[in-house]
Amino acid sequence: xxxxxxxxxxxxxxxxxxxxxxxxxxxxxxxxxxxxxxxxxxxxxxxxxxxxxxxxxxxxxxxxxxxxxxxxxxxxxxxxxxxxxxxxxxxxxxxxxxxxxxxxxxxxxxxxxxxxxxxxxxxxxxxxxxxxxxxxxxxxxxxxxxxxxxxxxxxxxxxxxxxxxxxxxxxxxxxxxxxxxxxxxxxxxxxxxxxxxxxxxxxxxxxxxxxxxxxxxxxxxxxxxxxxxxxxxxxxxxxxxxxxxxxxxxxxxxxxxxxxxxxxxxxxxxxxxxxxxxxxxxxxxxxxxxxxxxxxxxxxxxxxxxxxxxxxxxxxxxxxxxxxxxxxxxxxxxxxxxxxxxxxxxxxxxxxxxxxxxxxxxxxxxxxxxxxxxxxxxxxxxxxxxxxxxxxxxxxxxxxxxxxxxxxxxxxxxxxxxxxxxxxxxxxxxxxxxxxxxxxxxxxxxxxxxxxxxxxxxxxxxxxxxxxxx
Amino acid sequence: xxxxxxxxxxxxxxxxxxxxxxxxxxxxxxxxxxxxxxxxxxxxxxxxxxxxxxxxxxxxxxxxxxxxxxxxxxxxxxxxxxxxxxxxxxxxxxxxxxxxxxxxxxxxxxxxxxxxxxxxxxxxxxxxxxxxxxxxxxxxxxxxxxxxxxxxxxxxxxxxxxxxxxxxxxxxxxxxxxxxxxxxxxxxxxxxxxxxxxxxxxxxxxxxxxxxxxxxxxxxxxxxxxxxxxxxxxxxxxxxxxxxxxxxxxxxxxxxxxxxxxxxxxxxxxxxxxxxxxxxxxxxxx
Numbered sequence: 001x002x003x004x005x006x007x008x009x010x011x012x013x014x015x016x017x018x019x020x021x022x023x024x025x026x027x028x029x030x031x032x033x034x035x036x037x038x039x040x041x042x043x044x045x046x047x048x049x050x051x052x053x054x055x056x057x058x059x060x061x062x063x064x065x066x067x068x069x070x071x072x073x074x075x076x077x078x079x080x081x082x083x084x085x086x087x088x089x090x091x092x093x094x095x096x097x098x099x100x101x102x103x104x105x106x107x108x109x110x111x112x113x114x115x116x117x118x119x120x121x122x123x124x125x126x127x128x129x130x131x132x133x134x135x136x137x138x139x140x141x142x143x144x145x146x147x148x149x150x151x152x153x154x155x156x157x158x159x160x161x162x163x164x165x166x167x168x169x170x171x172x173x174x175x176x177x178x179x180x181x182x183x184x185x186x187x188x189x190x191x192x193x194x195x196x197x198x199x200x201x202x203x204x205x206x207x208x209x210x211x212x213x214x215x216x217x218x219x220x221x222x223x224x225x226x227x228x229x230x231x232x233x234x235x236x237x238x239x240x241x242x243x244x245x246x247x248x249x250x251x252x253x254x255x256x257x258x259x260x261x262x263x264x265x266x267x268x269x270x271x272x273x274x275x276x277x278x279x280x281x282x283x284x285x286x287x288x289x290x291x292x293x294x295x296x297x298x299x300x301x302x303x304x305x306x307x308x309x310x311x312x313x314x315x316x317x318x319x320x321x322x323x324x325x326x327x328x329x330x331x332x333x334x335x336x337x338x339x340x341x342x343x344x345x346x347x348x349x350x351x352x353x354x355x356x357x358x359x360x361x362x363x364x365x366x367x368x369x370x371x372x373x374x375x376x377x378x379x380x381x382x383x384x385x386x387x388x389x390x391x392x393x394x395x396x397x398x399x400x401x402x403x404x405x406x407x408x409x410x411x412x413x414x415x416x417x418x419x420x421x422x423x424x425x426x427x428x429x430x431x432x433x434x435x436x437x438x439x440x441x442x443x444x445x446x447x448x449x450x451x452x453x454x455x456x457x458x459x460x461x462x463x464x465x466x467x468x469x470x
Numbered sequence: 471x472x473x474x475x476x477x478x479x480x481x482x483x484x485x486x487x488x489x490x491x492x493x494x495x496x497x498x499x500x501x502x503x504x505x506x507x508x509x510x511x512x513x514x515x516x517x518x519x520x521x522x523x524x525x526x527x528x529x530x531x532x533x534x535x536x537x538x539x540x541x542x543x544x545x546x547x548x549x550x551x552x553x554x555x556x557x558x559x560x561x562x563x564x565x566x567x568x569x570x571x572x573x574x575x576x577x578x579x580x581x582x583x584x585x586x587x588x589x590x591x592x593x594x595x596x597x598x599x600x601x602x603x604x605x606x607x608x609x610x611x612x613x614x615x616x617x618x619x620x621x622x623x624x625x626x627x628x629x630x631x632x633x634x635x636x637x638x639x640x641x642x643x644x645x646x647x648x649x650x651x652x653x654x655x656x657x658x659x660x661x662x663x664x665x666x667x668x669x670x671x672x673x674x675x676x677x678x679x680x681x682x683x684x685x686x687x688x689x690x691x692x693x694x695x696x697x698x699x700x701x702x703x704x705x706x707x708x709x710x711x712x713x714x715x716x717x718x719x720x721x722x723x724x725x726x727x728x729x730x731x732x733x734x735x736x737x738x739x740x741x742x743x744x745x746x747x748x749x750x751x752x753x754x755x756x
Binding site: 035036037038039042044045048049050051053054112113114115116117118142145146151152153158161162165166169173178179180181184186187188189190191192193194195196197198200241244245246247248249250251252254255257258259260261264267268271330334335336338339405406407408409411412413414415417418419420422423 | 473474476479480484486487489490491493495499501524528529530531532533534536538540541543544545547553554557558559562563564565566567569570571574594595601603604606608618621625626692693738741742
């Protein structure tokens with residue numbers, strides 16, 4: 001059979017730019033963590049915590065995570081369909097439009113053009129850009145699937161298609177607004193409705209951008225890295241359909257005890273607990289795929305990233321449902337516990353899988369062996385330790401602050417004023433900033449290793465011929 | 471079968487995704503923000519207040535401050551009456567937030583006099599030394615743009631008068647911000663409802679107790695000095711050096727505040743700290 005010629009250049013370009021935005025995200029993260037401990041580091045009007053924090057989160061989600069989704073999906077879809085990309089030109093457009101969108105987001109957010117809605121702060125003209133970008137991407141992936149030469153669609157393709165559909169629905173509905181001028185709009189929904197729509201979006205953006213895509217990568221790159229297939233096809237079917245069914249009911253667990261109707265909160269709580277099953281379906285499927293292969297944890301650095309990543313996914317999907325229980329939420333919500341939870345997901349799960357995927361792609365993108373495996377191992381430990389310091393310090397801080405907020409004297413009065421509880425946070429915020437710096441070092445090592453691979457490393461013709469690329 | 475048919479697969483996935491969406495996201499529109507949860511007295515923002523709200527959004531205040539009080543004992547004690555759905559019908563977007571790096575602001579309106587807010591926004595650390603809130607003094611340098619504000623308030627469909635637009639002349643962004651903060655949570659008469667009456671005899675448990683006076687001094691520094699001055703000389707609030715008041719009356723004021731006079735109540739400090747404060751305030755009279 002004739003070997004198809006896959007487009008790998010576009011994958012390489014997306015990896016490059018996702019790394020740029022990933023570096024920006026972590027760097028701005030470190031800056032805002034220092035602003036938390038020293039308000040003199042705010043430089044108004046542009047460089048204040050209030051304006052920089054959305055840049056940190058959006059660069060992380062739309063730049064780093066979505067950039068990596070673009071790179072890996074465009075890579076996987078060609079191999080899984082045994083079919084070159086439907087349109088190289090559209091992919092090229094997508095690349096430039098992606099960077100234009102991220103730059104436009106960063107600039108407008110710095111200028112204070114924001115909707116205030118978390119993880120969806122960009123004003124309406126940027127929303128339009130995001131929609132165009134996503135449609136261009138979706139068309140290319142779906143058309144490639146339609147023209148595929150491999151009849152059976154592999155698990156990763158299911159997660160990819162669900163993500164394409166899910167993000168489109170979420171983003172369009174939550175974008176609805178009345179424009180007042182070029183960079184100012186008012187949400188189409190008000191108050192409690194707006195909150196409920198927004199967290200339906202917010203939590204399912206986590207599902208469709210930060211869960212389904214890394215699972216697509218995990219299901220593809222784990223077997224590719226270990227050389228053995230996924231343990232159970234049946235588990236992956238059950239886990240997939242129940243995951244995309246249950247997630248959409250859970251948004252209101254971000255709104256427990258707020259004026260959102262109680263029954264929505266109760267449904268959200270129940271479905272959040274139920275979500276443990278499909279989440280752990282994938283975790284267990286991953287672990288059991290390692291049967292007889294655990295020695296690769298020592299020998300294969302890719303496996304180390306992937307298994308730690310899926311482990312953090314497992315921890316994340318236990319902690320999340322726990323926080324969705326009303327009584328626990330009453331205690332912990334609004335404290336620093338919550339960012340600690342989020343960062344275990346983003347730094348531990350999504351990024352670990354993304355690192356592994358990019359390391360796997362490196363020899364195939366650059367036609368060269370990875371420059372240094374010891375440096376990749378160093379990156380692994382810096383990422384792991386940085387994230388653990390980050391999350392553990394803020395879990396402790398969150399429990400401490402929640403305890404102080406709730407402490408009452410025997411006469412029914414509050415033991416502490418708000419400020420007395422806040423000043424206790426400073427040492428933990430310092431520790432968090434320290435953890436962030438370690439994580440940043442890991443990213444620098446990662447980028448250096450890839451740069452040297454592209455520039456200086458030994459040629460690796462074997463992979464190119466093995467995959468039949470021209 | 472669906473594993474080999476992408477179109478069928480995408481239809482099934484869409485239906486699966488829409489199930490929870492319709493029940494938990496679409497359906498609530500039937501009840502929320504209808505007559506069922508409207509509250510009389512909740513009014514739209516004036517042009518000045520709405521501009522303050524837009525500045526609040528622009529500066530990302532919602533990244534550190536929430537605006538929803540949960541129906542939990544410690545929360546209602548700390549911030550005030552819990553939030554009701556009908557109070558937010560004019561909030562586009564909602565600003566409930568997700569993290570309390572600073573305190574909740576849902577019930578801030580009317581808690582302090584305007585002067586407190588101006589001083590605090592200029593330099594939060596001048597009033598709360600260990601806070602990590604940045605200075606917003608620079609908001610005073612930006613004059614309001616009446617045409618832009620009129621355009622925005624029309625986009626929202628809120629009622630306004632030409633006088634309100636004319637009144638924006640000469641005002642700056644800080645004025646708008648303070649006007650907005652003073653509106654927060656004050657559309658329902660919750661302060662009135664939350665007033666408490668102390669019954670029975672009030673007797674000073676620590677008269678002339680040096681330890682209590684020292685403790686009271688520290689309570690004063692962290693809770694009172696920002697308004698009444700480090701030396702009780704008076705800043706925003708009056709000087710407190712020469713109080714002609716008996717212990718019980720003083721205790722009543724500290725407990726309930728002076729709602730119409732801009733002084734918040736401090737009942738949540740508890741009776742021990744309040745009596746220590748009374749004993750400190752009764753010392754060093756001139």
